[in-house]
Amino acid sequence: xxxxxxxxxxxxxxxxxxxxxxxxxxxxxxxxxxxxxxxxxxxxxxxxxxxxxxxxxxxxxxxxxxxxxxxxxxxxxxxxxxxxxxxxxxxxxxxxxxxxxxxxxxxxxxxxxxxxxxxxxxxxxxxxxxxxxxxxxxxxxxxxxxxxxxxxxxxxxxxxxxxxxxxxxxxxxxxxxxxxxxxxxxxxxxxxxxxxxxxxxxxxxxxxxxxxxxxxxxxxxxxxxxxxxxxxxxxxxxxxxxxxxxxxxxxxxxxxxxxxxxxxxxxxxxxxxxxxxxxxxxxxxxxxxxxxxxxxxxxxxxxxxxxxxxxxxxxxxxxxxxxxxxxxxxxxxxxxxxxxxxxxxxxxxxxxxxxxxxxxxxxxxxxxxxxxxxxxxxxxxxxxxxxxxxxxxxxxxxxxxxxxxxxxxxxxxxxxxxxxxxxxxxxxxxxxxxxxxxxxxxxxxxxxxxxxxxxxxxxxxxxxxxxxxxxxxxxxxxxxxxxxxxxxxxxxxxxxxxxxxxxxxxxxxxxxxxxxxxxxxxxxxxxxxxxxxxxxxxxxxxxxxxxxxxxxxxxxx
Amino acid sequence: xxxxxxxxxxxxxxxxxxxxxxxxxxxxxxxxxxxxxxxxxxxxxxxxxxxxxxxxxxxxxxxxxxxxxxxxxxxxxxxxxxxxxxxxxxxxxxxxxxxxxxxxxxxxxxxxxxxxxxxxxxxxxxxxxxxxxxxxxxxxxxxxxxxxxxxxxxxxxxxxxxxxxxxxxxxxxxxxxxxxxxxxxxxxxxxxxxxxxxxxxxxxxxxxxxxxxxxxxxxxxxxxxxxxxxxxxxxxxxxxxxxxxxxxxxxxxxxxxx
Ligand code: HEM
Numbered sequence: 120x121x122x123x124x125x126x127x128x129x130x131x132x133x134x135x136x137x138x139x140x141x142x143x144x145x146x147x148x149x150x151x152x153x154x155x156x157x158x159x160x161x162x163x164x165x166x167x168x169x170x171x172x173x174x175x176x177x178x179x180x181x182x183x184x185x186x187x188x189x190x191x192x193x194x195x196x197x198x199x200x201x202x203x204x205x206x207x208x209x210x211x212x213x214x215x216x217x218x219x220x221x222x223x224x225x226x227x228x229x230x231x232x233x234x235x236x237x238x239x240x241x242x243x244x245x246x247x248x249x250x251x252x253x254x255x256x257x258x259x260x261x262x263x264x265x266x267x268x269x270x271x272x273x274x275x276x277x278x279x280x281x282x283x284x285x286x287x288x289x290x291x292x293x294x295x296x297x298x299x300x301x302x303x304x305x306x307x308x309x310x311x312x313x314x315x316x317x318x319x320x321x322x323x324x325x326x327x328x329x330x331x332x333x334x335x336x337x338x339x340x341x342x343x344x345x346x347x348x349x350x351x352x353x354x355x356x357x358x359x360x361x362x363x364x365x366x367x368x369x370x371x372x373x374x375x376x377x378x379x380x381x382x383x384x385x386x387x388x389x390x391x392x393x394x395x396x397x398x399x400x401x402x403x404x405x406x407x408x409x410x411x412x413x414x415x416x417x418x419x420x421x422x423x424x425x426x427x428x429x430x431x432x433x434x435x436x437x438x439x440x441x442x443x444x445x446x447x448x449x450x451x452x453x454x455x456x457x458x459x460x461x462x463x464x465x466x467x468x469x470x471x472x473x474x475x476x477x478x479x480x481x482x483x484x485x486x487x488x489x490x491x492x493x494x495x496x497x498x499x500x501x502x503x504x505x506x507x508x509x510x511x512x513x514x515x516x517x518x519x520x521x522x523x524x525x526x527x528x529x530x531x532x533x534x535x536x537x538x539x540x541x542x543x544x545x546x547x548x549x550x551x552x553x554x555x556x557x558x559x560x561x562x563x564x565x566x567x568x569x570x571x572x573x574x575x576x577x578x579x580x581x582x583x584x585x586x587x588x589x590x591x592x593x594x595x596x597x598x599x600x601x602x603x604x605x606x607x608x609x610x611x612x613x614x615x616x617x618x619x620x621x622x623x624x625x626x627x628x629x630x631x632x633x634x635x636x637x638x639x640x641x642x643x644x645x646x647x648x649x650x651x652x653x654x655x656x657x658x659x660x661x662x663x664x665x666x667x668x669x670x671x672x673x674x675x676x
Numbered sequence: 677x678x679x680x681x682x683x684x685x686x687x688x689x690x691x692x693x694x695x696x697x698x699x700x701x702x703x704x705x706x707x708x709x710x711x712x713x714x715x716x717x718x719x720x721x722x723x724x725x726x727x728x729x730x731x732x733x734x735x736x737x738x739x740x741x742x743x744x745x746x747x748x749x750x751x752x753x754x755x756x757x758x759x760x761x762x763x764x765x766x767x768x769x770x771x772x773x774x775x776x777x778x779x780x781x782x783x784x785x786x787x788x789x790x791x792x793x794x795x796x797x798x799x800x801x802x803x804x805x806x807x808x809x810x811x812x813x814x815x816x817x818x819x820x821x822x823x824x825x826x827x828x829x830x831x832x833x834x835x836x837x838x839x840x841x842x843x844x845x846x847x848x849x850x851x852x853x854x855x856x857x858x859x860x861x862x863x864x865x866x867x868x869x870x871x872x873x874x875x876x877x878x879x880x881x882x883x884x885x886x887x888x889x890x891x892x893x894x895x896x897x898x899x900x901x902x903x904x905x906x907x908x909x910x911x912x913x914x915x916x917x918x919x920x921x922x923x924x925x926x927x928x929x930x931x932x933x934x
Contacts, residue, residue: 165923165930172922206890209817223897234898241914242922249919292824292833293906386929393925401918406898407910412891413833414824422828423838423846429911520908522839531773531843 161383162363162376166253170356171387172246175394176239177349183236184338190226192218193288193334195327204411212290212415215330219289219410234402240282241407242398244430247278255475255505258493259362262486265476267355270348272473277345279430284337286408286428290330293408295416296425299324300438307457325418362492365603367596371490424522436518437464440540468508482635484610496565497604499558500639503551510550514543555642562644565601568593570647570655572663579666589666592659604646609637717792724793727786731767740797745771753800754791756863759856761787765865773843774866801862801872808878809854811886819887822880826871834904835891840867850892854885 144153161167194214200207202217203224222229251271254260260268283301287294302324305316321328360374369375377383413422427435437460444455471478479501480486495502517524518539525532572590579587592598612633615626623629647655728740735746742748746768749757760766764778782790795802824833830846832838837848844867849857858881864870876884894901902909 163930165927168926168929169923172919172926206816206820206887210821230898238914238918241910242918245914245919246922249923292828390925390929394922397918397921397925401913404899405913406896406901408907409896409898409901409904412904414820417825420824420828422824422833423830424832424834424836424906424908426907428907429914432907432911523905523908525839525843526837526845529843529845532839533842 157378157380159357159379160374160376161379162361162369162374164364166257167361168390169246169250169253171390172394173243173250174349174353175391176243176246176398177345178391179239179395179398180236180243181342181346183232183239184342186232187222187236188338190218190222190229191215191288191334193331195290195325195330207411207414210415213330215288215290216410216415219291223411231399231402234405234407235399236285237407238402238405239398240285241429242394244275244278244282244428247275248430251275252505252509256495256502257362257364258489258498258501260476261489262476262480263359263488264355264362267352267359268476269473270352270355272469274345274348274352275472276469277341277348281337281341281345282428283431284333284341286431287333288330288337289408289410290416291410292413292416292420292422293410293425295325295418296421297427297431298329299418300435303454304457304461307454308462309451309453309458325416360490362490364492364494365600367599369491369599369603371488374490424526426520426523429516432519433512433515434461434465434519436515436521436539437461439521440515440518440536440543468512479639482632482639483607484632484636485607491603494600494604496558496561497643499555499562499643502558503555506554507547507551510547511543514539514546559642559644562604565604566644566647569598569601569652572659587666589663590659591663592656602646606643606645607640609633609640720789720792721796723786724789724791724796727782727790728793731781732790735768740794749794749797751798751800752794752863754795754803755801755859756865757791757794758787758803759859759863759865761790762859763856774845777847801859804855804858809858809882809885811854811882811889814879814882814886816883816886816890818880819883819885819890822876822884823887826876827884830868834906835888836904849888850894852888854889857881857885857888 192214196214197211198214198217200210200212200217200220202208202221204220207220219233222233224230254268254271283297287298287301302316302320305319306312308315316324319329319332320326321332361376363369363374363376366375377386414420426432438457441456441460444459446453446455493501495505518536521532521535521539524530524535572592575589575591577589579589581587593601610629610633613623613626613629615630616622728736729738732740732746732749735743736749737743737746740749757766760775761782762780764780765775767781768775769778780787791803794800823835827835827849830838830840831849832846835849838846840846846868852860860868861871861876861881861884862873871881873881896904902913
């Protein structure tokens with residue numbers, strides 16, 4: 120690649136590529152920009168590739184989706200199916216469903232593309248979610264990346280919505296059942312719910328307007344917003360630079376890694392093809408959403424084992440767990456059984472998710488910029504909170520499959536539901552405590568390794584008969600990783616009355632904060648100080664030396 | 677070569693013969709499997725009564741009038757007995773939420789005798805004749821519609837079965853033959869409703885049987901079916917299979933970087 124500057128007009132570049140670069144440079148004055156772009160450095164860690172998986176599955180979705188739009192007909196017009204799938208021949212159905220059958224059975228490569236599209240959708244939301252977990256557990260959301268975290272939260276919500284919209288388009292029995300539930304949830308919104316549902320569905324459910332509307336939302340509106348937000352998201356990663364884990368030579372003010380060009384680009388490009396390849400392989404081998412088996416949607420039918428895609432499963436589970444509560448007030452029925460699980464709980468969860476960077480900063484009082492990542496064990500309270508939320512989510516998720524569990528393990532669905540109701544409140548706090556313990560244990564082990572070296576597994580017998588295991592100092596890399604941990608003291612409690620005898624009006628609020636901050640930090644295990652470390656290293660060297668001498672003596676006999 | 681000179685029609689001739697014999701054999705076998713619901717002989721009823729007193733009366737009462745341990749069987753008809761005893765659900769092993777299908781405890785003629793005895797107690801749906809479960813000429817698509825409308829809410833659209841309340845379940849229908857399906861419909865075992873000839877006509881019953889035998893072929897045009905359990909197994913697969921594979925690759929690429 121040429122790094123020619125604009126002055127090079129006078130001495131023309133030797134290669135064709137160089138000429139092209141100059142051509143573009145002269146018109147876009149981009150050489151400086153391009154050069155800076157290509158010299159950008161990216162740190163390396165496998166977990167930084169999770170965002171890439173999300174990005175690539177999004178691209179696969181756009182490509183495969185475009186192919187599907189060539190054949191799919193978003194229309195509720197009733198027709199008689201006359202395609203090649205015999206068990207449905209002659210059945211009345213919507214054009215939406217019949218065109219989905221056509222894609223599956225009569226369009227060349229249609230079934231493969233349908234399956235690629237659907238598997239990629241599952242991949243997309245899965246990758247986004249795991250990427251979110253990595254950003255959370257490493258503390259990458261801290262200043263200055265809070266805004267990007269919020270954009271990320273929006274991306275997650277949109278990804279889920281987009282998936283649900285797609286799942287609902289074919290108008291088969293499962294998607295219709297899902298939409299019916301979505302309509303019920305809309306109607307549960309007090310006062311405006313019924314109007315909202317009427318407005319969206321253009322009248323009574325299911326009606327003929329909704330599928331075409333959903334189609335515009337699914338192929339235009341949401342992907343458009345997603346694309347725009349993903350772009351902003353990546354530009355921000357770019358400008359704020361990627362975070363990195365602590366290690367030798369890595370500081371808060373540098374980035375150690377590979378240039379964007381050529382190493383990082385080659386790796387990223389290669390990885391794109393791997394993601395595409397694995398998605399295609401799965402799609403070619405494994406069925407997903409066999410709509411032909413569910414039949415066309417009719418409000419009078421429902422099938423056992425109706426399940427939404429995995430990312431909606433937790434909402435379905437929340438609905439399944441909530442008891443049948445309703446209140447009648449002023450001639451209106453408030454359906455708590457839908458309001459709580461489908462609107463209030465997700466509302467709280469997504470709000471808490473989006474605001475988490477600020478919540479943590481407020482609790483810890485930490486307003487500094489962070490470009491070095493935390494190892495999850497070094498932020499035990501955050502890690503514990505994350506596992507708490509994850510446990511809550513997982514229990515809801517499993518509850519969404521309570522009927523499948525009941526069938527598979529011959530359990531009573533009622534007992535399962537009750538157990539999960541109890542677990543939903545008991546397990547998350549327990550998970551918090553256990554996770555925090557584990558983190559603190561790992562911190563202690565790290566300190567141990569630092570101070571006493573690692574166990575080599577070599578055992579020596581000393582002259583007086585004692586056996587000792589030889590410890591050797593850990594590598595400088597490992598030591599740098601451990602020493603990358605920051606010890607932060609909890610906020611100090613401010614006096615309620617200052618030295619002049621004046622009452623501090625903020626004392627009460629500050630006291631709560633100090634307490635929270637001490638809850639967040641206080642039982643952290645302190646990293647050894649420089650002196651302790653120096654002393655320990657000397658001791659290690661001495662012990663090692665002695666051991667070797669003795670072993671020499673034994674061998675000499 | 678001899679092979680290349682063989683007349684192309686030979687293949688079709690062989691196929692036709694093969695199909696013909698299979699069809700004839702099948703007809704013969706299925707005619708045997710569904711004994712003709714002829715008028716039971718008095719000796720058969722007596723034999724049935726004897727068997728009943730030994731094996732069933734402890735729960736259903738000496739005259740099949742019912743007891744606290746089992747319902748009255750007067751008027752349930754021979755179809756119910758053939759279904760319950762033929763599938764090994766009766767005699768029930770012990771108290772339970774739902775009688776479990778086990779190994780059949782009686783041979784064919786004993787089952788016929790038990791059925792004849794119960795049928796003699798009062799009129800009820802009888803064991804179908806071979807004609808009644810012969811699905812040739814039935815309407816496949818209609819069967820699908822009827823199945824999804826009447827059966828899928830319990831047995832699931834893929835006939836893989838499903839959970840009902842309080843630990844009850846609707847079993848998978850992947851191994852049920854036409855006679856089972858017919859008898860289950862007319863007798864309505866346990867939590868399953870009765871589908872009399874008024875709700876689902878005899879010819880519609882045939883449509884359902886035909887559709888079920890189509891499902892039982894277990895064809896899966898899209899590849900592995902993941903047990904046909906729908907989105908739950910698909911969701912598990914994307915994490916355990918898909919994400920895991922990609923993360924292994926990511927770790928591998930990451931490790932190269934060092
Ligand atoms: C459409 C979905 C998304 C795509 C395509 C995407 C893509 C990416 C990519 C490629 C990176 C850089 C590599 C990496 O750190 O993995 C990144 C970084 C980041 N993402 Fe996402 N992301 C998405 C959703 C999310 C979500 C749901 C969140 C959290 C709520 C989030 C928060 C972040 C943050 C804070 C960074 C900066 C990380 C750092 O510098 O260490 N993203 N994203």
